[in-house]
Amino acid sequence: MKKLTHVLLALLISIITVVGLTGGHTVHAATDDSLQKIQQKGYIVMGTSPDYPPYEFLSKNKVVGMDVQVGKKIAHDLGVKLKIKKMDFDQLLVALETGKVDMVISGMSPTSTRAKHVDFSKVYYKGGQNIIVNKADAKLYAKGKSSLAGKKIGAQTGSLQQQLAKKQIKNSKVTGLAKTTDLLLDLKSHKVDAVVLEKPVADAYAENDKSLTSIDGHFNLGSDMQGTAIGFAKGSTALVNKVNKSIDQMDKHDLTEGYLKTAAKYMKTNTKNTSMLAYWKVFGKGVWYTIFISAISVIFGVIGGIIFALMRLSKSKVLHGIAVAYIEFIRGTPLMIQVMFVYFGIGMVVSIPALVSGIIAVAINSSAYVAEIFRSGINSIPVGQTEAARSLGLSQRETMQSVVLPQALKNIWPALGNEFVSLIKESSIVSIIGVSDLIYQLKVVQTDTYKGVAPIAVAMVLYFIMTFTLSKVLNHFEGKMKHEG
Numbered sequence: 001m002k003k004l005t006h007v008l009l010a011l012l013i014s015i016i017t018v019v020g021l022t023g024g025h026t027v028h029a030a031t032d033d034s035l036q037k038i039q040q041k042g043y044i045v046m047g048t049s050p051d052y053p054p055y056e057f058l059s060k061n062k063v064v065g066m067d068v069q070v071g072k073k074i075a076h077d078l079g080v081k082l083k084i085k086k087m088d089f090d091q092l093l094v095a096l097e098t099g100k101v102d103m104v105i106s107g108m109s110p111t112s113t114r115a116k117h118v119d120f121s122k123v124y125y126k127g128g129q130n131i132i133v134n135k136a137d138a139k140l141y142a143k144g145k146s147s148l149a150g151k152k153i154g155a156q157t158g159s160l161q162q163q164l165a166k167k168q169i170k171n172s173k174v175t176g177l178a179k180t181t182d183l184l185l186d187l188k189s190h191k192v193d194a195v196v197l198e199k200p201v202a203d204a205y206a207e208n209d210k211s212l213t214s215i216d217g218h219f220n221l222g223s224d225m226q227g228t229a230i231g232f233a234k235g236s237t238a239l240v241n242k243v244n245k246s247i248d249q250m251d252k253h254d255l256t257e258g259y260l261k262t263a264a265k266y267m268k269t270n271t272k273n274t275s276m277l278a279y280w281k282v283f284g285k286g287v288w289y290t291i292f293i294s295a296i297s298v299i300f301g302v303i304g305g306i307i308f309a310l311m312r313l314s315k316s317k318v319l320h321g322i323a324v325a326y327i328e329f330i331r332g333t334p335l336m337i338q339v340m341f342v343y344f345g346i347g348m349v350v351s352i353p354a355l356v357s358g359i360i361a362v363a364i365n366s367s368a369y370v371a372e373i374f375r376s377g378i379n380s381i382p383v384g385q386t387e388a389a390r391s392l393g394l395s396q397r398e399t400m401q402s403v404v405l406p407q408a409l410k411n412i413w414p415a416l417g418n419e420f421v422s423l424i425k426e427s428s429i430v431s432i433i434g435v436s437d438l439i440y441q442l443k444v445v446q447t448d449t450y451k452g453v454a455p456i457a458v459a460m461v462l463y464f465i466m467t468f469t470l471s472k473v474l475n476h477f478e479g480k481m482k483h484e485g
Helices: 002-026 034-041 066-078 089-097 144-148 160-168 180-188 199-208 237-252 255-270 276-313 317-331 335-348 354-379 383-391 396-433 438-449 453-484
Strands: 043-048 056-059 062-064 081-086 103-108 118-120 129-134 152-156 173-177 194-198 212-216 229-233
Touching: 034 043, 034 066, 034 237, 043 066, 043 089, 056 066, 056 103, 056 255, 056 438, 062 255, 066 081, 066 103, 066 237, 066 255, 089 103, 089 118, 089 229, 089 335, 118 237, 129 144, 129 160, 129 180, 129 199, 152 160, 152 180, 160 173, 160 194, 173 180, 180 194, 180 199, 180 212, 180 438, 194 199, 199 212, 199 255, 229 237, 237 255, 276 317, 276 354, 276 396, 276 438, 276 453, 317 354, 335 354, 335 396, 354 396, 383 396, 396 438, 396 453, 438 453
Parallel strands: 043 081, 043 103, 152 173, 152 194
Antiparallel strands: 056 062, 103 229, 118 229, 129 194, 129 212
């Protein structure tokens, strides 16, 4: 009976999860009020992955580039303000479908596959497709895709470039990563032989890194693979038509070339001072967010962990079953999926900011592990201790509060400390939804400076300082507990 209860509870949670994830298809009403909604709320949210210069990139922690200028032009013509949400490229369409953003401007090609789920504007820029290679290998790959047969190719996950590499480079092994900076790091360390990028992007990176060179990929581009367009939620015809008028104006007055020149100025500014010391404020912000997220998550994780531990130890079959289902389900799913579900899934029903979503997900994840730690600690206390306390007249609650938990805490402190230290490192996953933790700021510095390894080294040192300091604090309290014992 107990096993059946557990299975049914777990199945119920799974069904709720699936319903939540698929509910986005029913969000849009039959009536097209897409334009009216934007004008009523007074702003339009642009989703972008700012690691793609000159389209979109970070300069002094600010999103700039040609696509940002395009977004500002559209917002101006709509008579609203522009808000920018930063996230990984492969999360952008999910954010669009779940209503987290109103439009995606991120160097995205309007392929026929994407068009099944997204409404696209007219193409606003055509740039072509290049490959970027180490300068020392330039002669080997001078013919573009035909010289890369059987080689290892890098491309951004979910991008047109990934599709081109898989379909048009024979016998190639394609590596997909979310960030262009990570792809170029793979290229420099010879984990891949070439990276496929749109021509302006490849040229931008090659111009700012003398160890790289950009080469025409000679790809065969169909009608749906030429140029970049703006993505909107399916059924946003009125909004798309209005935006297309803005694109017509940009084409008529050749505004995109001016936007590219503005982007080039930011790129030159980025390379004036690329020392890691010049970015101490950026790293400092990342450390602050990491500590803040971890601290709040620990508090709620411990509270939730104690509650679920007591529920699992309860004689009530219902409470016990709920606790088992919760703990096993949370421990059986990756933290990354949980972060995405809270932000995109639950966020469809209740609008939750990225930072709050990250904290909720990390706290929920931690509570399941903390629950098991407390349960093992409580079970380690001899039954005689409880019986002696009850014989002295203490209630069950008083016995647990004054006798069992204090002793259990001493026993589980090392394991609890390990969970707290791990939480600092695991919280880095929130960067995928645009939270400005240390990992996110690491990407900011990489994009700003066109350096791959140095920012990683700095981040490693900062994580070590945080975890080492916390370990020493926890060891101090562990020593005091042993002394008091």
